[in-house]
Amino acid sequence: MRKQLGHLVLAGALAAAGLTAISATKAAAQSANCSVWLVESSRFMKVPFGSFMPDRAFVPGSTDAKHNINTIDLPVNVGVIKCGNELILADSGWKQQEYHKMTGTEHWAPLPDQLKTLGFDAKDVTKIVIGHGHWDHAGQLSDFPNATLYVQREELKAIEWALNYPNPKIAAVNNSPGGCYRSPACGYEPLTVAEIYGKVLGGKAVIVDGEMEIAPGVKIHPAFRAHTAGSQLLEVPTSIGKLVFGSDSYSSWEGIRDWMPANIQQTDTVQQMLAYEKCYKITGGYQNCVAAHEPLSYTDAYPLTKNSWVAINGGRMAEIALTDGEKSRKPK
Amino acid sequence: MHAMTMPRVRMFLLYAVIAALAAAVIFAVQRELAPPRAVTLGSGGQSGPPQPIALNADEEAYAAALWPIHSEVVETSAVSMSFAGIAYVTDHHDAHKLAVEAATLRDMLAAADAKARELKVPDSMHKVRDQYLEAITLLQGASAEMMKLETDSKIEHLVTAQNMSFVASEDLLKVEDVLWPGEHKPN
Numbered sequence: 466m467r468k469q470l471g472h473l474v475l476a477g478a479l480a481a482a483g484l485t486a487i488s489a490t491k492a493a494a495q496s497a498n499c500s501v502w503l504v505e506s507s508r509f510m511k512v513p514f515g516s517f518m519p520d521r522a523f524v525p526g527s528t529d530a531k532h533n534i535n536t537i538d539l540p541v542n543v544g545v546i547k548c549g550n551e552l553i554l555a556d557s558g559w560k561q562q563e564y565h566k567m568t569g570t571e572h573w574a575p576l577p578d579q580l581k582t583l584g585f586d587a588k589d590v591t592k593i594v595i596g597h598g599h600w601d602h603a604g605q606l607s608d609f610p611n612a613t614l615y616v617q618r619e620e621l622k623a624i625e626w627a628l629n630y631p632n633p634k635i636a637a638v639n640n641s642p643g644g645c646y647r648s649p650a651c652g653y654e655p656l657t658v659a660e661i662y663g664k665v666l667g668g669k670a671v672i673v674d675g676e677m678e679i680a681p682g683v684k685i686h687p688a689f690r691a692h693t694a695g696s697q698l699l700e701v702p703t704s705i706g707k708l709v710f711g712s713d714s715y716s717s718w719e720g721i722r723d724w725m726p727a728n729i730q731q732t733d734t735v736q737q738m739l740a741y742e743k744c745y746k747i748t749g750g751y752q753n754c755v756a757a758h759e760p761l762s763y764t765d766a767y768p769l770t771k772n773s774w775v776a777i778n779g780g781r782m783a784e785i786a787l788t789d790g791e792k793s794r795k796p797k
Numbered sequence: 798m799h800a801m802t803m804p805r806v807r808m809f810l811l812y813a814v815i816a817a818l819a820a821a822v823i824f825a826v827q828r829e830l831a832p833p834r835a836v837t838l839g840s841g842g843q844s845g846p847p848q849p850i851a852l853n854a855d856e857e858a859y860a861a862a863l864w865p866i867h868s869e870v871v872e873t874s875a876v877s878m879s880f881a882g883i884a885y886v887t888d889h890h891d892a893h894k895l896a897v898e899a900a901t902l903r904d905m906l907a908a909a910d911a912k913a914r915e916l917k918v919p920d921s922m923h924k925v926r927d928q929y930l931e932a933i934t935l936l937q938g939a940s941a942e943m944m945k946l947e948t949d950s951k952i953e954h955l956v957t958a959q960n961m962s963f964v965a966s967e968d969l970l971k972v973e974d975v976l977w978p979g980e981h982k983p984n
Contacts, residue, residue, distance in 0.1 A: 561967070563974040599984035621883060628877045633869045638876055642864055642977035652984035655875035655966035659959065662879040665886050666952070666959055672887050713984070730984055 499548035506558030507573035555710035559604030574777035596712015599652035620695025691740035703786035718756035903940035935965035
């Protein structure tokens, strides 16, 4: 009798321990998830589709859905990622009004103000992962004084190589008054590089060598030459599965879906295709790949971003995923 | 009296209806005959940013003459200066190497400054020219500040230089907006 009672007590204790272990594991998995929003920093207007994606060039009179759109508006999407006490930005847009005028963008608002509408403060941003160092993705860094910048060493090396190349046409930041012809230093404007330098000088930069986990489950993956020499992706665990932010390696979500190159700059299109494949492998498909300039962003046609609304100055936002206990920040 | 005005009212109404129908037909025919518009996928409806103001012939000539100085020396030097600092902090930590790089940039900027001052400047562009020269002077100052690191190893020199370089870059952007408004494209 005593022996049977002992067995019963032991069995109960083991069951309780097992249940506790299962709950702890579930809680740990949930706490490792991040909440994610997407913010439209600004929008390039009326960009010829063919200059964005050569395989979608407009053909007058065509009835093919891939060739009957002349121009598109390209959002500049910034990821806002909350993982526990970390507030991480994927890319950081830009702010100078001269760029706005010179590129004909609309719907711009300062990123700190946009974050405020989501209930976040600029000083709460702990990390900024720039997919690459182009002027429209690595600006506004000085507006986030507490954020540590993550940039690939390969990106910095390649820009330095270009600048020191003994041919001024190759070394030029801009080849002509009409813009740079996708040359090696194209897009790395003095002001943007000065911002990156400021973070380095302030001890607020991590120079990444390839892969790096920057928070539990939040991982940087290299995507060298998928857009620029040192491009990188950002994997984020969420309640709807893993997301991968691709900056301009994933300029177009349709491009990832249809295996078409997009936004060719210092790009090796083979590497861009391999970067697309990385998203398929990490997330199990293309639905959770987050594109920087997808024209269908914030609509039902890009389902990941369809829970959207219009915010400051007509710029759009989307709530993509929430962790357990995280309240929605979508306006009622 | 009333019986005599009613037919006039009816006639007037009849003419008005015929005129409206005719106008609708004319409008529809014109629309059908107009060339097809390309489909644009986008929001539209918002007023865009202010359009750049076209330069006159003299201003264009000035912009064209300044362009090679800007693109081949000044702009590239501004970026190179930041990179020299980045390489020092993240890689070699060699103050002498940094000083040599900064001196080279200073000399290149001095030559660019001299060439820029020789250009014929239209009256309307004096303010732009002054802002441009101010930017070059700031960049030269930044390179001189960076060289001081070799004498006392104080990182504050690089911080001061970076601030000067940042202001200079903002000035360059303002000048680019006037002289070369098509310079920047989506990247």
